[in-house]
Structures are given as C-alpha cells and as structure tokens.
Amino acid sequence: MTYRVNAEEDDGHRRRLWRRATRVHALRGVSLVARRGETIGILGHNGSGKSTLLRIIAGLEPPTSGSVLATSTPTFLGVNAALQPELTGGRNVRLGLLAMGLTPKEAEAAVPDVLELAALGPAIHRPMKTYSSGMGARLRFAIAAAAQPDILLIDEALATGDAATKARSDERMRKIREQAGTIFLVSHAAQVIEEMCTRAIWLHEGQIISDGPAEQTARAYRWWAWCEAQGDTDKARGVLEGTIARHTPARVSLAEPRGRRARRKATS
Ligand SMILES: Nc1ncnc2c1ncn2[C@@H]1O[C@H](COP(=O)(O)OP(=O)(O)OP(=O)(O)O)[C@@H](O)[C@H]1O
Structure with a gap:
C-alpha cells in the first residue's frame, strides 16, 4: 500500500523550503490467510502499518496492489x-x-x-x-x-479504561469472540494481544516480520519494545534481526472454488 503525499524539503541549510510529491510505503508484500476461529493480534510500533492493514481489510481503502477476499463483509469496530x-x-x-x-x-x-x-x-x-x-x-x-459480525476488526478499543471497565470489556470481548468467526485486533499492548489472541502478526515498517502463536510473537515484540525504550539499540536490533531471520513469509495461493472450476470445465 503506497500513499502519495506532498512533503516539504529543504536544501540542507534550511534556507529554502519546497513541496514535493513523495510516496509513503505503508505496507509492503503483506500476504496472510485468516481462518475461522482465529483471533489475530496485530502488533507494531507507531507508523508500522497496523491501521492501514485493518482499513484495507475493512474495504475502507483500496490497496495499491493485491486484493482482499473474505467470506463476508469485515466490520470495523x-x-x-x-x-x-x-x-x-x-x-x-x-x-x-x-x-x-x-x-x-x-x-x-x-x-x-x-x-x-x-x-x-x-x-x-x-x-x-x-x-x-x-x-x-x-x-x-x-x-x-x-455489533456481532462474522469478521470483526478492532483498532485499539481495549487499550483504555480503568480496571473495572477492563474487566467488563474483557468479559464482553470473550462473548464477542465466541460469536464472531474471525477477529483482528490492533493494539500496542503486547500483553492484551497475548491474553486475547490465538495468533499474532508483528508489522515492522510495513512488512510482516513475525506471524505465529500470540504468546511467542507478543513476547518477542515486548522484548524488542523494552530494549528500544531502554535506549539499548544494539539489543533491540538483535531481537529484530533474530525475529526476521526466523520468519518464513506465508505463500498464499488462492485456488478457484471447486464448483466454479468444475462448471467451467463442463461448459468449455
Ligand atoms: N492517509 C494517509 N496519507 C499518507 N500517509 C499515510 C496515510 N495513512 C497512513 N499513512 C502513513 O502510513 C504509515 C502507516 O500508518 P498507519 O496509521 O497504518 O500506522 P500504525 O501502525 O497504525 O501507527 P500507530 O500505531 O501510530 O497508530 C505511516 O508512515 C503513516 O504516516
């Protein structure tokens, strides 16, 4: 997903400023399959592309390339x-x-x-x-x-509120989860993802660098975020590189529905 934006530039000495059309690569090469029964957490630091991914899945923004196929209309909370x-x-x-x-x-x-x-x-x-x-x-x-949609998209809805609210909304979330087929949940809080999700995706600079069991992905993310917050950039880079090295990108290939192929064969 690429956004075209007008950005200001200077000549390095801040004497002259001009506006130039530029591109922001919000997401790059993101491929994934979400299955019924999964609650998928999306983690990543500011600007990593989480909300863009959700908006694309919801159909609120057309991707620059690629497509989203869903069994029913995903609903944004x-x-x-x-x-x-x-x-x-x-x-x-x-x-x-x-x-x-x-x-x-x-x-x-x-x-x-x-x-x-x-x-x-x-x-x-x-x-x-x-x-x-x-x-x-x-x-x-x-x-x-x-709302009780089959495919549910939630952006940071759980991150706020006091302890009593959290207990009530956790309970409500459990019910929503039981009713919904698939849930995507964006949150900065790795612990929320770890507790609520079955699977987690870590987005970094628009790319998926980890996709696996929520606990595993959320812990790696939390460790990286902690190192970053401590200013330990070497350790943070190490966590990031290790995560990227362990990640095998999903190879998504979409087969034509059987019935349609069979029908086409029968008529050709
Ligand atoms: N409408 C837009 N026009 C131009 N650039 C955009 C637009 N929306 C998002 N971006 C850029 O795309 C990148 C990803 O943004 P996005 O909002 O998806 O990140 P995010 O991971 O949800 O961030 P945050 O955690 O801060 O909410 C950022 O660099 C952002 O500046």
Whole structure:
C-alpha cells in the first residue's frame, strides 16, 4: 500500500523550503490467510502499518496492489466518525448503533446492553464533549461491542479504561469472540494481544516480520519494545534481526472454488 503525499524539503541549510510529491510505503508484500476461529493480534510500533492493514481489510481503502477476499463483509469496530460531541451519550448510543448498520428496531433493542456495558451513570445524559477520554472510550467500545459480525476488526478499543471497565470489556470481548468467526485486533499492548489472541502478526515498517502463536510473537515484540525504550539499540536490533531471520513469509495461493472450476470445465 503506497500513499502519495506532498512533503516539504529543504536544501540542507534550511534556507529554502519546497513541496514535493513523495510516496509513503505503508505496507509492503503483506500476504496472510485468516481462518475461522482465529483471533489475530496485530502488533507494531507507531507508523508500522497496523491501521492501514485493518482499513484495507475493512474495504475502507483500496490497496495499491493485491486484493482482499473474505467470506463476508469485515466490520470495523470504530464508530468515532459517527458520534457527535454536542449530543448526549444516550443520543450518541442510538446514532452509533445506526452508523454500525443496525436497523432502528435492532438499535433500540441493543440500547440497554450498551448502557449497561458503558456504565456511565447519570453522565449518559450529558453531552459527550464533557466526557473524559476514558469515558468516551468506554462509550465507543460499548456501542461497538453491540455489533456481532462474522469478521470483526478492532483498532485499539481495549487499550483504555480503568480496571473495572477492563474487566467488563474483557468479559464482553470473550462473548464477542465466541460469536464472531474471525477477529483482528490492533493494539500496542503486547500483553492484551497475548491474553486475547490465538495468533499474532508483528508489522515492522510495513512488512510482516513475525506471524505465529500470540504468546511467542507478543513476547518477542515486548522484548524488542523494552530494549528500544531502554535506549539499548544494539539489543533491540538483535531481537529484530533474530525475529526476521526466523520468519518464513506465508505463500498464499488462492485456488478457484471447486464448483466454479468444475462448471467451467463442463461448459468449455
Ligand atoms: N492517509 C494517509 N496519507 C499518507 N500517509 C499515510 C496515510 N495513512 C497512513 N499513512 C502513513 O502510513 C504509515 C502507516 O500508518 P498507519 O496509521 O497504518 O500506522 P500504525 O501502525 O497504525 O501507527 P500507530 O500505531 O501510530 O497508530 C505511516 O508512515 C503513516 O504516516
């Protein structure tokens, strides 16, 4: 996935500045197969391409090359765009549910569950712009959790909230996981990925450098992130190089569905 952007450049002495069209390679050569029953965590540092990958899977952005094939429409648990800061939490619940594709009847039926999970008390009657970031995150997560799609995409929804919220949302996540066929979960928190996922993918500078059991991938990522945070760049580089050396890129080849091939043979 390549973005075309206008970037500013100088001549090295900062005397002159000009804008030049340039390319950002957000993802490179990413191939993967996700199976029913998998909860796939996506890890990577800032700008590594996690959100871009999710947006492409969701169909919100067309990839520069390649394609996404899915058995049903992947649904993004992200309702930020639909919510209105001027409206109360309660009104935003209805708005968010409709924005996620529920019918007015389904939305009305889902409201009590959402309010219970958000647990905002009387604050639910206040405009959303008066909420703390944790309260806003709780409301967004509760709205998002009301959807029960077969392929579910979650971007950082679990990273916020106090301990009580986390316990409630973990419980809700478990239920969502039981109902959904496949889940993709983006998070910076390797521990969340380790606890919630069956498989994890580590993206580094737009490339998959590790794809395997969640515990194994998340631990390697956590070790690398810790070395980076300590400023131990040699050790961090060692972890990165070791991870890349151990990784065997997936060779994805898509066979034509049997029925169609058989039909084509029969008619040719
Ligand atoms: N609309 C866009 N136009 C231009 N560049 C973009 C756009 N969206 C993302 N990028 C670039 O693509 C790269 C990957 O971005 P992306 O948001 O996917 O990373 P991320 O891993 O989700 O980051 P973070 O953890 O900080 O949210 C970054 O270099 C980013 O600047």
